[in-house]
Amino acid sequence: MDVQQSNPFQTPQADLQQTTTNQAPLYSIAGVGLATFIGTPLAGAWLLAHNLQLLGKADRVAMVWGVSIALLLITLVLAFVLPEEVPALPFAIAQLMAMIMLAKNLMEAELKQHTEAGGVYLSNWRAAGIGLLFTLAVAALMFAVLMIFDI
Structure with a gap:
């Protein structure tokens, strides 16, 4: 009698599928x-x-940063130039739509392939946390600039 076959505490022998x-x-x-x-x-x-x-399109990263910096600067300039009665929500929506359209244009097909291949996505909570960190950084930078130039 084989000791390993009669051992009730031995792990089962099975093929694991990835x-x-x-x-x-x-x-x-x-x-x-x-x-x-x-x-x-x-x-x-x-x-x-x-x-x-990660998708192998690193040559487009500089263009993405350029577009996002331009969107931010245009919004900041308009915030200082336009009167206070002008609501800020349309500018936030315009930035949001521009970035979503840029993302769809650059990687929508690759994301569909990623999904079909069983690829996973990072949490939107993580994206929200990154957004909050950028908000804090931009606010601190604007506060520092305002204090230095005493505007």
């Missing part, structure tokens, strides 16, 4: 939009840059 893929997790377009809404276009650019580098 259900995960070797692809790195990506941010969804909704995550890019959420980060942009909470944390300016810079947060959305951070997530887009992450995805583009």
